[in-house]
Amino acid sequence: MHLHDTEPTSPEYAAHQSPEEGFINPVYHSIAINSGVAAKIEQGDTIWLFSQLSSPWGNFPPSLDGKIEVAKIDKNNNMPGRYRFDAGIESRWYPLYDASTLVSKISTTNAARKIQPLLSANQQTVGQALRFPREIFNPRCLIDHATAIEQMAPDFISYRIQDGTEQAFGLARRLIQNGRSVFWDRWSLPRRLSERHQEVDAAALDEHIMEIIRGSRVVWGVSSELYGLTGSYSQLEKQFSEQLGKFREFPPWRAD
Missing domain, CATH: 3.10.590 (ph1033 like fold)
Incomplete structure (x- = not known):
């Protein structure tokens, strides 16, 4: 190895x-x-x-x-x-x-x-x-x-890059300090997308995000002015996780 x-x-x-x-x-x-x-x-x-x-x-x-x-x-x-x-x-x-x-x-x-x-x-x-x-x-x-x-269901962080990245970082760090595994796109999406902004298949990306949400413990929605706007991934993530009963707004922080 x-x-x-x-x-x-x-x-x-x-x-x-x-x-x-x-x-x-x-x-x-x-x-x-x-x-x-x-x-x-x-x-x-x-x-x-x-x-x-x-x-x-x-x-x-x-x-x-x-x-x-x-x-x-x-x-x-x-x-x-x-x-x-x-x-x-x-x-x-x-x-x-x-x-x-x-x-x-x-x-x-x-x-x-x-x-x-x-x-x-x-x-x-x-x-x-x-x-x-x-x-x-x-x-x-x-x-x-x-x-x-x-064996651990990850916590999914949903946010807007434009005005929610700093809060998303703070949330991810707090979750990690509390022993959670975390799906955050800055880490969890293919590097060619998150780092180099290369084109990826939109349908494959959508299905991947939905599959991670299905398997997550909870979906944290990081509140910001742009969060959940029509046509954004954050809107898709919020609506889908609400249907599954997994959505949790942040802030406030709730440890469990």
Whole structure:
């Protein structure tokens, strides 16, 4: 098993995907061929992806972003200097969920087969530690963490980007501090949409959002002047979650 960081602007996500791909499950992951452990990854291995969101209002804790169950390895692809690892059917994305305790427990094995903690004294962030992929020594804690997330219904945050992003960030941070997993589009939608604003299939996006709302614990509607306006995604999310009895306005905050 192997660990890697996910940077939204990197080639791992910048290569072409069709407009309907990547919503529910990853399609592939790529790693530079000069990353030592990349050449050791085999079909059937698992690549675990971590990331950490930052914002003008503060940072989130590190979170498990996804897992790639390697179904195929393509060393002769259209990404020069990189291995492409096609994702199997068990691959998946994860919602926001605090992985601070997890990353403090993970140990890795270096090229000399020496066991060392994932985070060293001079590597304070998961991004620094995972600039290059690492081989996991003790995967059980990671598997248990992933299982816990998979068994938890996420809290869905519905808001307007134009005037509700700061409040949405504060709500997401509070939910995470209270041990919840969180679906927030800044994290949970395909990076090519949330980071690079590339075109995606509208029908696939609509159905993905509806499916997440169906499976959510609660839908938080972040109140703002523009929230719920006709034709907006926030209107769609609010109306659908109200039909399911899951809508909850924010503020106020209600812990349960």
